[in-house]
Amino acid sequence: MSGSDPAEIFRQEAQDLLEQIEQGLLDMSNRPGDRELVDSVFRGLHTLKGSGAMFGFDALAAFTHHCETAFDRVRKGEVAATPALVSAVLAAQDHMRALAEGREAPQSVGDALLADLRLAVEAAGDAGAPEAPTPELTTFIIRFSLPADALVNGTRPLPLLDELRELGECAVRAITDQVPLLEALNPVECHLAWEVVLTTSQPKSAIEDVFIFVIDDMKLEIEVQTPDVVASSPSIDQPQAHPLAANEAAPAEAKAARAGDTLRVPAERLDELMDRVGELVIAQSRLEQVAASSADPHLRAVSEEIERLAGELRDTMMVVRMVPISQLFGRFRRLIHDLARDTGKLIDFSTEGETTELDKTVIERLADPLVHLIRNAADHGLEPSEARLASGKAPTGKITLGARQSGAEVIVTITDDGRGVDRARVRAKAEEAGLVAAGATISDDELLQFIFHPGFSTAQAVTSLSGRGVGMDVVKRTIENLRGSIKMTSRPGEGSQIALRIPLTLAIIDGLLVRVGEARYVIPLPAVEECVELSPEQDLRSTGRSFITLRDQLVPFIRLRELFATGQAREAHQKVVVVSTGEDRVGLVVDQILGDHQTVIKALSGFHADVETFSGATILGDGGVALILDIAHLVAAGQRQDAQLRAAG
Amino acid sequence: MASILTVDDSASIRMTIKIALANEGYNVVEAGDGAEGLAKAADGGFSLIITDLNMPVMDGLTMIRNLRAKPGNSGVPILFLTTESDVEIKAQAKAAGATGWLTKPFIPEQLVRVVKKVLAS
Numbered sequence: 001m002s003g004s005d006p007a008e009i010f011r012q013e014a015q016d017l018l019e020q021i022e023q024g025l026l027d028m029s030n031r032p033g034d035r036e037l038v039d040s041v042f043r044g045l046h047t048l049k050g051s052g053a054m055f056g057f058d059a060l061a062a063f064t065h066h067c068e069t070a071f072d073r074v075r076k077g078e079v080a081a082t083p084a085l086v087s088a089v090l091a092a093q094d095h096m097r098a099l100a101e102g103r104e105a106p107q108s109v110g111d112a113l114l115a116d117l118r119l120a121v122e123a124a125g126d127a128g129a130p131e132a133p134t135p136e137l138t139t140f141i142i143r144f145s146l147p148a149d150a151l152v153n154g155t156r157p158l159p160l161l162d163e164l165r166e167l168g169e170c171a172v173r174a175i176t177d178q179v180p181l182l183e184a185l186n187p188v189e190c191h192l193a194w195e196v197v198l199t200t201s202q203p204k205s206a207i208e209d210v211f212i213f214v215i216d217d218m219k220l221e222i223e224v225q226t227p228d229v230v231a232s233s234p235s236i237d238q239p240q241a242h243p244l245a246a247n248e249a250a251p252a253e254a255k256a257a258r259a260g261d262t263l264r265v266p267a268e269r270l271d272e273l274m275d276r277v278g279e280l281v282i283a284q285s286r287l288e289q290v291a292a293s294s295a296d297p298h299l300r301a302v303s304e305e306i307e308r309l310a311g312e313l314r315d316t317m318m319v320v321r322m323v324p325i326s327q328l329f330g331r332f333r334r335l336i337h338d339l340a341r342d343t344g345k346l347i348d349f350s351t352e353g354e355t356t357e358l359d360k361t362v363i364e365r366l367a368d369p370l371v372h373l374i375r376n377a378a379d380h381g382l383e384p385s386e387a388r389l390a391s392g393k394a395p396t397g398k399i400t401l402g403a404r405q406s407g408a409e410v411i412v413t414i415t416d417d418g419r420g421v422d423r424a425r426v427r428a429k430a431e432e433a434g435l436v437a438a439g440a441t442i443s444d445d446e447l448l449q450f451i452f453h454p455g456f457s458t459a460q461a462v463t464s465l466s467g468r469g470v471g472m473d474v475v476k477r478t479i480e481n482l483r484g485s486i487k488m489t490s491r492p493g494e495g496s497q498i499a500l501r502i503p504l505t506l507a508i509i510d511g512l513l514v515r516v517g518e519a520r521y522v523i524p525l526p527a528v529e530e531c532v533e534l535s536p537e538q539d540l541r542s543t544g545r546s547f548i549t550l551r552d553q554l555v556p557f558i559r560l561r562e563l564f565a566t567g568q569a570r571e572a573h574q575k576v577v578v579v580s581t582g583e584d585r586v587g588l589v590v591d592q593i594l595g596d597h598q599t600v601i602k603a604l605s606g607f608h609a610d611v612e613t614f615s616g617a618t619i620l621g622d623g624g625v626a627l628i629l630d631i632a633h634l635v636a637a638g639q640r641q642d643a644q645l646r647a648a649g
Numbered sequence: 650m651a652s653i654l655t656v657d658d659s660a661s662i663r664m665t666i667k668i669a670l671a672n673e674g675y676n677v678v679e680a681g682d683g684a685e686g687l688a689k690a691a692d693g694g695f696s697l698i699i700t701d702l703n704m705p706v707m708d709g710l711t712m713i714r715n716l717r718a719k720p721g722n723s724g725v726p727i728l729f730l731t732t733e734s735d736v737e738i739k740a741q742a743k744a745a746g747a748t749g750w751l752t753k754p755f756i757p758e759q760l761v762r763v764v765k766k767v768l769a770s
Contacts, residue, residue, distance in 0.1 A: 152746070153724075
């Protein structure tokens with residue numbers, strides 16, 4: 001992709017703007033009177049029109065102009081933002097997207113959309129009286145530092161910042177570069193400075209009043225931020241004569257100031273950087289080994305320094321790659337809107353934990369599975385309103401998309417309050433497919449897991465919505481490829497929940513390096529609960545029944561030596577590494593625990609795609625290779641062994 | 650609740666301050682001059698000290714200097730009352746270690762506003 005082609009830059013910007021417009025419109029269906037939303041949509045349309053004309057997207061500019069005019073009337077309070085009007089603009093927004101992306105967008109389609117829009121505007125024409133104009137807002141940039149003895153003399157920075165916050169919307173940044181090193185630091189002196197971007201209707205003197213007691217002794221700069229971007233974007237015809245034009249620039253500026261500190265980088269460059277960091281981590285662990293076997297203290301010091309830096313670099317890199325899951329969740333609101341329309345069901349969609357952060361690659365690869373799961377929830381999970389009323393539920397079905405971090409994993413849940421899974425039908429399907437013998441007893445959990453089996457669909461009719469190629473088995477595989485797991489719970493008549501457990505990042509994990517026979521393996525550290533000694537007595541006693549007793553609980557264990565058929569005599573001091581997937585635990589018997597190891601994961605080749613015991617490989621500091629154990633798989637195997645042994649008595 | 654010490658030789662001013670701040674839920678302790686104020690605040694324990702400057706026995710500036718010299722009172726906000734909106738007095742008081750001031754005469758609302766300004770909530 002070219003970074004300097006203006007048309008390409010515009011296309012990217014247009015995508016963001018259209019996103020902003022779409023979000024605003026969707027929010028508006030819940031909060032029709034919200035001025036900020038109306039302003040946000042209007043600003044989006046306005047900028048889209050202006051920039052479009054500037055970069056030669058004339059058709060887009062002309063089309064957007066009509067929508068902007070319609071929305072200007074909403075903004076001025078002349079027409080109400082009725083659902084019909086919002087829908088008309090939403091439909092028009094799709095057309096704009098096509099125009100911006102240079103897809104085929106016939107004039108006739110555009111004209112039809114505009115005709116709909118006109119009708120909607122006319123129907124919405126008799127809105128209430130316009131609201132009182134909002135007071136004029138100014139954005140100030142305030143930089144201040146307090147005298148060194150301020151803290152001793154009873155001046156506290158926090159109440160000052162709180163007072164600034166009371167004046168208006170405020171973004172505060174502490175400037176720490178004057179803070180001396182620890183040895184030179186006098187803890188009662190104030191070395192911090194602050195930069196505050198404040199958007200307020202108050203005059204500059206109100207800001208000075210905040211600092212009244214210290215203003216003579218401190219450094220204080222107050223600048224008015226001059227509006228540019230929004231106000232100066234060219235319009236096609238209509239000069240911006242309306243009185244609000246000047247005001248709207250200020251808050252937009254405040255946001256722009258914050259956005260100015262961010263940088264857009266193509267994702268592949270981040271991936272390259274990540275690869276380099278990975279190589280560095282490997283090189284560093286080689287250095288560490290060399291240094292460890294050397295008597296040269298300087299070499300050791302440098303090695304330790306490099307280790308620290310590499311670790312920090314890795315952590316920083318991780319943070320750079322983390323993006324909030326709201327990016328992903330935001331996309332589904334449109335999906336729900338369309339699903340509700342197509343199914344004729346009433347759907348109340350809500351999201352939780354949108355600020356949860358995940359690796360960018362993981363977020364992208366979660367999109368398709370989630371689309372499928374949400375479609376399923378809307379299509380198969382939720383009942384039509386009449387059926388819901390008949391079973392004593394509220395007519396509107398609920399779908400909740402949630403995310404939360406739990407250790408080194410993020411748990412994403414899709415919950416609906418629909419009819420739940422029909423066990424009888426799943427059972428019938430499973431028997432038909434030969435997955436389970438007729439009449440065999442299986443647990444409810446196991447029954448539900450059949451849903452993820454290839455070619456398993458309980459829907460009697462494949463609808464246009466859910467029957468689109470990917471099945472739950474594909475969803476499951478995608479999640480497992482992310483080193484995650486999927487689990488369904490469901491209560492008949494009350495609803496279902498699908499929980500996805502996804503590791504925070506794909507590239508690097510902390511691992512526990514162990515030895516079994518001659519070979520070394522890595523166990524992902526977040527899965528490790530504890531390590532215990534397996535004494536020879538215990539070892540002998542447990543032959544045949546592989547359990548150890550841990551604080552009165554029986555934990556099944558797997559002898560990796562046997563699993564990997566090392567063919568060597570067992571060693572005297574074996575260790576049990578107890579790993580868990582959250583619910584279930586299993587012990588892994590190893591010969592030696594070598595220590596923790598930062599692991600850059602290298603995927604196994606396609607040739608080994610069906611190997612389930614290992615999730616990848618890594619290169620060790622001495623150049624050797626260690627395989628990374630797939631804990632989810634091993635725990636499941638351990639639990640199966642547990643079940644068999646219990647069944648066998 | 651935060652304890653506030655008010656140091657003033659005028660009982661009526663002390664009363665005004667006490668009533669206004671007690672209404673806001675603060676616990677108010679009184680002292681009649683700088684020496685008494687210094688004695689009561691010597692070991693710290695107050696969230697805020699409000700003091701007059703012209704007082705018998707020990708004046709406000711001396712009291713502030715003495716308080717700041719004691720580790721227990723480092724960082725405690727000290728407000729002084731002043732009838733003069735005199736720059737000179739303010740500079741002296743701040744040099745002595747005062748945090749801010751309140752100009753007499755004041756109404757209770759002004760007092761409460763200034764107290765809340767310097768007290769971290």
